Amino acid sequence: MMAESVEIAEQHQSVVARFIEQARASAAVVTEVADLETAISYTVDLCGSQAACRLEAAGGDTNLSRDADGFREPEQTKIIAAPGLDPAAYKLLNKRCGAHGFICIDSGMRSPLSGVDIGFSYADIGIAETGTLVLNCPGEELRLATMICECHVCVLPKSKIVKDGFAAEEQLQRFMRKAPNYTAFITGPSRTADIERVLTIGVHGPLELHILMMEG
Amino acid sequence: MQVAKNLRNYRKECEESLSNEFLRSALDNFAVAYRASRANAFSGFDVDRLIGDVADIKDNTLRHLDELYSQFKNSAEAAGVTVHYARDAAEANAIINRIARETNCKTVVKSKSMTAEETLLNHALEDEGLEVTETDLGEWIIQLRHEGPSHMVMPAIHLSRYQIGDLFSDVTGSKQGDDIEKLVKVARHELRQKFVEADMGITGANFAIADTGTIGLVTNEGNARLVTTLPRVHVALMGIDKLVSTIDDVLKILKILPRNATGQAITSYVTWITGANECAIGTERKKDIHFVVLDNGRREMANDPLFSEVFRCVRCGACANVCPVYRLVGGHKMGHIYIGAIGLILTYFFHGPEKARNLVQNCINCEACKDICAGGIDLPRLIKAVYNRIQDEEGHPLPSLLLGKILKNRKLFHTLLRAAKWAQKPMADNEGFMRHLPMIFFKGHEFKALPTVAEKPFRDRWPGIKPVITTPRCRIGLFSGCLQDFVYPEQMAAAVKLFGDHGVDMSFPMKQSCCGLPVQMMGELNASRDVAIQNLRAFEKEEVDYIVTLCASCASHLKHNYPLLLSGDARLAEKVKRFSSKIIDFSSFVNDVLQVKPEEFAGSGRKATFHSPCHLCRGLDVHDAPRDLMRTSGLDYCEANEEEVCCGFGGTYSAKFPELSAQLLNKKLDNVEATGAELLLTDCPGCIMQLRGGLKKRGSQIKVKHTAEALSERRKKE
Numbered sequence: 001m002m003a004e005s006v007e008i009a010e011q012h013q014s015v016v017a018r019f020i021e022q023a024r025a026s027a028a029v030v031t032e033v034a035d036l037e038t039a040i041s042y043t044v045d046l047c048g049s050q051a052a053c054r055l056e057a058a059g060g061d062t063n064l065s066r067d068a069d070g071f072r073e074p075e076q077t078k079i080i081a082a083p084g085l086d087p088a089a090y091k092l093l094n095k096r097c098g099a100h101g102f103i104c105i106d107s108g109m110r111s112p113l114s115g116v117d118i119g120f121s122y123a124d125i126g127i128a129e130t131g132t133l134v135l136n137c138p139g140e141e142l143r144l145a146t147m148i149c150e151c152h153v154c155v156l157p158k159s160k161i162v163k164d165g166f167a168a169e170e171q172l173q174r175f176m177r178k179a180p181n182y183t184a185f186i187t188g189p190s191r192t193a194d195i196e197r198v199l200t201i202g203v204h205g206p207l208e209l210h211i212l213m214m215e216g
Numbered sequence: 217m218q219v220a221k222n223l224r225n226y227r228k229e230c231e232e233s234l235s236n237e238f239l240r241s242a243l244d245n246f247a248v249a250y251r252a253s254r255a256n257a258f259s260g261f262d263v264d265r266l267i268g269d270v271a272d273i274k275d276n277t278l279r280h281l282d283e284l285y286s287q288f289k290n291s292a293e294a295a296g297v298t299v300h301y302a303r304d305a306a307e308a309n310a311i312i313n314r315i316a317r318e319t320n321c322k323t324v325v326k327s328k329s330m331t332a333e334e335t336l337l338n339h340a341l342e343d344e345g346l347e348v349t350e351t352d353l354g355e356w357i358i359q360l361r362h363e364g365p366s367h368m369v370m371p372a373i374h375l376s377r378y379q380i381g382d383l384f385s386d387v388t389g390s391k392q393g394d395d396i397e398k399l400v401k402v403a404r405h406e407l408r409q410k411f412v413e414a415d416m417g418i419t420g421a422n423f424a425i426a427d428t429g430t431i432g433l434v435t436n437e438g439n440a441r442l443v444t445t446l447p448r449v450h451v452a453l454m455g456i457d458k459l460v461s462t463i464d465d466v467l468k469i470l471k472i473l474p475r476n477a478t479g480q481a482i483t484s485y486v487t488w489i490t491g492a493n494e495c496a497i498g499t500e501r502k503k504d505i506h507f508v509v510l511d512n513g514r515r516e517m518a519n520d521p522l523f524s525e526v527f528r529c530v531r532c533g534a535c536a537n538v539c540p541v542y543r544l545v546g547g548h549k550m551g552h553i554y555i556g557a558i559g560l561i562l563t564y565f566f567h568g569p570e571k572a573r574n575l576v577q578n579c580i581n582c583e584a585c586k587d588i589c590a591g592g593i594d595l596p597r598l599i600k601a602v603y604n605r606i607q608d609e610e611g612h613p614l615p616s617l618l619l620g621k622i623l624k625n626r627k628l629f630h631t632l633l634r635a636a637k638w639a640q641k642p643m644a645d646n647e648g649f650m651r652h653l654p655m656i657f658f659k660g661h662e663f664k665a666l667p668t669v670a671e672k673p674f675r676d677r678w679p680g681i682k683p684v685i686t687t688p689r690c691r692i693g694l695f696s697g698c699l700q701d702f703v704y705p706e707q708m709a710a711a712v713k714l715f716g717d718h719g720v721d722m723s724f725p726m727k728q729s730c731c732g733l734p735v736q737m738m739g740e741l742n743a744s745r746d747v748a749i750q751n752l753r754a755f756e757k758e759e760v761d762y763i764v765t766l767c768a769s770c771a772s773h774l775k776h777n778y779p780l781l782l783s784g785d786a787r788l789a790e791k792v793k794r795f796s797s798k799i800i801d802f803s804s805f806v807n808d809v810l811q812v813k814p815e816e817f818a819g820s821g822r823k824a825t826f827h828s829p830c831h832l833c834r835g836l837d838v839h840d841a842p843r844d845l846m847r848t849s850g851l852d853y854c855e856a857n858e859e860e861v862c863c864g865f866g867g868t869y870s871a872k873f874p875e876l877s878a879q880l881l882n883k884k885l886d887n888v889e890a891t892g893a894e895l896l897l898t899d900c901p902g903c904i905m906q907l908r909g910g911l912k913k914r915g916s917q918i919k920v921k922h923t924a925e926a927l928s929e930r931r932k933k934e
């Protein structure tokens with residue numbers, strides 16, 4: 001019995017290793033975190049380290065001189081969107097954001113459509129064969145948060161990683177049977193090769209995908 | 217888009233593409249890079265099994281089309297979606313226009329959909345005053361340029377960064393450079409606004425799952441996610457062929473679709489939509505969702521015993537990726553709306569014979585598409601069948617009718633070939649080439665020298681060279697094919713000597729004729745069938761272990777096409793099976809059956825390279841045998857680039873599209889010359905004719921030989 005469970009644990013470990021390898025191959029950033037608190041710290045640090053990237057359609061992205069860019073900086077407030085988080089976790093994230101002067105939101109995703117800096121979410125399944133995250137997101141707020149963010153940070157408990165799509169089949173079917181449903185497979189950041197077949201990251205979706213792997 | 221009025225115009229259009237330097241190099245790079253990334257994506261997978269799965273799933277859809285459709289409709293409608301059925305393109309467009317009117321939509325954002333391209337949906341919507349914006353980067357680019365896609369997956373592959381930079385400068389009113397990353401960001405900004413403002417989002421669907429009424433969308437950019445989330449109305453337009461039973465089917469197809477399309481293990485996004493999802497700006501916070509399921513010629517295809525396998529297409533676009541003709545002329549010429557091999561077929565069913573007529577002739581029959589198809593569709597064969605059907609409907613042209621008639625009468629055909637010997641006298645040189653050609657018949661053929669017909673065909677030499685074998689190790693029948701009988705009999709003679717020395721007893725049935733592939737290429741299926749029966753009868757009485765042919769094209773046609781051609785005739789079924797199972801190519805016979813040894817050969821280790829005939833490497837799946845033989849015989853084999861890419865001969869193709877044939881040949885010869893080899897071997901007399909003719913024109917010293925000749929020359933003299 002003991003031997004068997006050791007074997008199962010080893011098998012799962014290799015599935016997890018495969019997931020990490022494949023996710024990295026798809027240009028995702030994969031990091032192991034100890035717990036939710038670390039995940040939140042990671043996210044807030046990430047937000048702080050990145051230039052605010054909200055793209056006002058009127059040209060927030062135009063190349064400005066260094067001076068002009070610096071002048072603009074203080075007026076920008078970075079946004080972390082985290083709909084669908086459990087209340088305790090959201091409270092913690094909100095508190096950390098407050099300490100750094102970031103805005104934390106869990107609704108109203110349609111108003112900053114010009115973009116949020118970070119979308120924070122939880123994955124329901126991880127598929128090792130392709131390094132894919134599965135997000136069951138019938139709620140519009142969560143869905144939008146993962147689409148309009150410049151950087152998507154997603155927490156994936158290791159126990160939710162399965163070998164391949166077929167191992168996730170029953171669960172997928174459960175999602176779909178509970179209509180209406182919107183389920184997303186997400187593998188790496190948004191990409192295109194439509195101009196001269198040159199792989200370019202970040203067309204309409206996130207420019208970065210960070211996967212935070214957590215025990216449990 | 218096909219606008220050419222006749223084959224001549226179409227040829228001219230193709231020729232214009234040849235002078236597009238950017239297109240040529242872009243498609244060359246793509247062809248090479250694609251092969252590598254696809255191989256990488258499939259490493260460790262049993263590809264044949266994956267292809268088999270797709271074929272099974274799609275065949276099942278075909279058998280249960282009506283049930284699956286009503287199951288899909290019921291499930292989707294139970295979840296709050298409205299499902300519409302459209303018989304043709306006009307009806308689909310009308311339905312979508314009606315939805316727009318009833319829901320008071322003014323602006324539309326679209327994600328990429330080949331089906332919407334098929335119905336020319338944008339034009340129909342714009343005619344009703346709707347503002348339509350494509351949001352897939354490539355589609356947006358071609359929409360702004362008022363063009364159709366030139367590839368099913370990469371619609372703007374024909375354009376350079378500079379052209380796109382100029383285009384975006386016009387669109388944004390400010391100067392844009394040629395930095396691709398920045399150009400992509402321009403699209404991100406410009407289009408985000410469109411998503412926000414749009415009333416309606418239109419997508420296609422890669423899958424329609426009957427079980428749960430779910431649609432699946434396979435994308436990379438993330439635009440389809442926004443298109444299906446932001447606007448209050450969502451319309452998904454899909455062909456009825458997208459139906460599958462369950463999620464399990466989809467997971468299977470998903471294993472092969474992105475890998476075959478772009479060499480990706482999976483795309484960035486796969487989106488599954490079931491029912492009327494939450495939408496903050498919708499009525500009762502629900503999105504108004506409509507699925508429009510389109511027939512438009514698909515049922516006709518499904519009900520046709522021959523064409524039903526087209527249903528297996530998953531629109532991965534791989535058939536274009538590997539097509540040597542696509543690589544030369546691009547998708548605007550190698551397609552109407554659907555591109556590549558599958559495009560040649562679908563154009564006929566979706567857009568009619570008018571659009572397909574010229575296009576369908578532009579297949580060189582190299583089988584690269586068949587080899588790579590995710591659904592295992594026999595594309596080259598179906599392309600010829602479409603051609604045949606168009607000619608049945610519109611009347612067969614005189615030359616192909618004539619050739620068909622002549623081939624049906626073997627004696628007449630052979631008499632004509634013999635007569636050519638006399639007719640060519642004034643034009644023949646003394647090296648076996650025509651000095652000049654009557655240009656009225658051979659316009660555009662200046663790129664290669666053509667051979668003369670031999671003094672004495674193989675069939676006349678046979679009685680004199682047939683060896684007497686007292687204790688045979690095996691017995692074979694020889695199938696010569698026209699070229700080796702009448703043009704290159706020395707190749708056959710070399711093989712006969714080699715076989716005789718190995719104790720092989722041979723027969724050469726005199727009633728054999730052309731294998732029939734040339735008439736099949738010309739869309740003369742009846743003649744092709746008749747010739748097949750003649751050959752079957754010629755070999756009927758022969759008690760042989762193998763039927764050996766030195767021509768890879770004959771071999772692959774005899775082996776794989778005969779059973780299909782004669783499948784309608786129950787009396788012949790057993791005979792053709794026996795016949796086809798005995799067919800073997802020269803190299804496989806010598807290497808695998810006779811198992812020749814290095815001790816038999818002598819001579820210096822001359823540097824030699826190989827051209828792999830399409831019908832050898834793909835038609836017969838033979839790769840190692842001829843190369844092993846080169847090494848066994850002591851030649852210094854050095855691999856050329858793209859050895860398994862077509863030389864541009866393609867039988868009657870090179871006569872019909874000489875400009876394209878010449879380009880393929882040039883590329884081939886460049887690769888051959890780059891090896892520094894003095895000897896080029898191959899296993900097909902058609903390829904030999906093409907390669908020798910091209911090298912002669914170049915004034916090259918490289919000798920082209922059939923593997924049989926090279927081996928024969930290197931055997932130790934006893």
